[in-house]
Amino acid sequence: MKHDRSEIKGDARPNTTGLEQLIGYNLKRVYMLVRDDFRASLAGDDLSPRVFSALSLTVENEGITQSEVARRLSIERSGLVSIIDILEERGLVQRMPVKGDRRAQALHPTFKGNETYDRALKTVFKHEERAFDMLSSVERDQMMALLRKIRAGSSGGQD
Amino acid sequence: MKHDRSEIKGDARPNTTGLEQLIGYNLKRVYMLVRDDFRASLAGDDLSPRVFSALSLTVENEGITQSEVARRLSIERSGLVSIIDILEERGLVQRMPVKGDRRAQALHPTFKGNETYDRALKTVFKHEERAFDMLSSVERDQMMALLRKIRAGSSGGQD
DNA sequence: TATTGTTATACTCTATAACTATA
DNA sequence: TATAGTTATAGAGTATAACAATA
Numbered sequence: 001m002k003h004d005r006s007e008i009k010g011d012a013r014p015n016t017t018g019l020e021q022l023i024g025y026n027l028k029r030v031y032m033l034v035r036d037d038f039r040a041s042l043a044g045d046d047l048s049p050r051v052f053s054a055l056s057l058t059v060e061n062e063g064i065t066q067s068e069v070a071r072r073l074s075i076e077r078s079g080l081v082s083i084i085d086i087l088e089e090r091g092l093v094q095r096m097p098v099k100g101d102r103r104a105q106a107l108h109p110t111f112k113g114n115e116t117y118d119r120a121l122k123t124v125f126k127h128e129e130r131a132f133d134m135l136s137s138v139e140r141d142q143m144m145a146l147l148r149k150i151r152a153g154s155s156g157g158q159d
Numbered sequence: 160m161k162h163d164r165s166e167i168k169g170d171a172r173p174n175t176t177g178l179e180q181l182i183g184y185n186l187k188r189v190y191m192l193v194r195d196d197f198r199a200s201l202a203g204d205d206l207s208p209r210v211f212s213a214l215s216l217t218v219e220n221e222g223i224t225q226s227e228v229a230r231r232l233s234i235e236r237s238g239l240v241s242i243i244d245i246l247e248e249r250g251l252v253q254r255m256p257v258k259g260d261r262r263a264q265a266l267h268p269t270f271k272g273n274e275t276y277d278r279a280l281k282t283v284f285k286h287e288e289r290a291f292d293m294l295s296s297v298e299r300d301q302m303m304a305l306l307r308k309i310r311a312g313s314s315g316g317q318d
Numbered sequence: 319t320a321t322t323g324t325t326a327t328a329c330t331c332t333a334t335a336a337c338t339a340t341a
Numbered sequence: 342t343a344t345a346g347t348t349a350t351a352g353a354g355t356a357t358a359a360c361a362a363t364a
C-alpha cells in the first residue's frame with residue numbers, strides 16, 4: 001500500500017503533499033481571489049468581467065466583428081450574442097453593417113461606450129494595484145512574463 | 160475625449176493597451192488553459208477537479224469533517240454534499256460518525272479510495288509536467304513562489 | 319461548402335436560504 | 342445561540358446543435 005499513514009498522526013503531514021504542492025491548484029486559488037476582487041470592483045459600473053472584456057475589445061478595435069471578438073476571448077459565437085445585446089441595450093456599443101460582407105456585424109463603441117470604458121479601465125487599474133500589492137514591481141513583471149510564456153507555449157493560447 | 164483613435168488605423172494599436180496588459184486577464188487565460196488540460200487528464204479516471212480535490216483532502220487528512228473540507232476548498236458546505244455523495248457512491252470515501260460530536264461526519268478513504276488517489280495523483284503530476292513544460296525548473300519555482308505570495312497577501316487566502 | 323449571427327437547450331458550478339439535529 | 346449536514350432552488354457561465362442569410 002502506497003499511502004502508509006501509520007507513522008503520521010493527525011494533521012502532522014506536511015503540506016508538501018497533496019493539493020498545496022500543485023502549481024495548478026495554487027493558480028486556481030489565486031485566479032479566484034483576483035476574479036472576485038475584479039468582479040466586486042466593476043460591480044459599481046454594473047459591468048461583469050465578460051461584458052467588460054467585450055467592451056474593451058470593441059473600444060480598442062473599432063469595427064471588429066462579433067466572430068472576431070469571440071475568437072479573441074476564446075468563447076463561442078453563440079455566447080457572445082447576449083453580451084453584445086447588453087452592451088447595445090445600455091447604449092455603449094452599436095452593431096453596424098460591414099460593407100463587403102452582409103453576414104457580419106461590425107461593433108462600434110458609442111461616445112458613452114468610450115467614456116464608460118475609460119472609467120472602468122481606471123477602476124480595473126486600481127483593482128490590479130490592490131490585488132497584487134503584495135508583489136514588488138519586479139515580481140509583477142516576473143508574474144506577467146511567466147503568464148505570457150505559458151500562454152505562448154500552450155497550443156492555441158495565442159489570443 | 161481620451162480615446163482619440165484618429166491617428167491609429169485598423170489593428171495597429173499596440174497590445175500594451177487593453178486586456179493584454181492586465182495581469183488579471185493573463186491569469187484568467189492561463190488558468191483556463193491549465194484547467195482544461197487538468198480536466199481532460201482526469202476524465203480517464205472519471206474524476207472532476209472538484210471531486211479530485213475533495214478526495215485529496217480526505218486521503219491526506221483521514222477523519223476530516225465535511226465542514227473542514229469545505230472551509231479548506233473555500234466552497235459552501237451545501238455544495239460539498241453532492242461531491243461527497245459521488246465519492247461515497249463510488250466506494251472511495253466513507254462517511255463515519257465522530258465520537259464527541261454527533262452532528263459531524265468524518266470522512267475516511269477506503270482502500271479503493273487510496274488506490275484511486277495514488278493513480279490520479281500520478282496523472283496530475285504528468286498533467287503539470289505537460290502544462291508547464293515551457294517553463295524551466297527555476298521558472299516553475301518562481302511561479303509557485305509568486306502564487307503563494309499572492310495567496311498569503313490576500314486576506315482570507317490562507318488555505 | 320463554409321461562415322456569420324442567432325435561437326433554443328442543457329449542463330456545470332456555485333451561492334442562498336431554510337430546515338433538523340445536535341452542541 | 343451557534344454549528345454540521347442536508348435539501349431545494351436559482352443564478353451565472355458556457356457549450357452544442359440547428360437554422361437562415363450570405364459568402
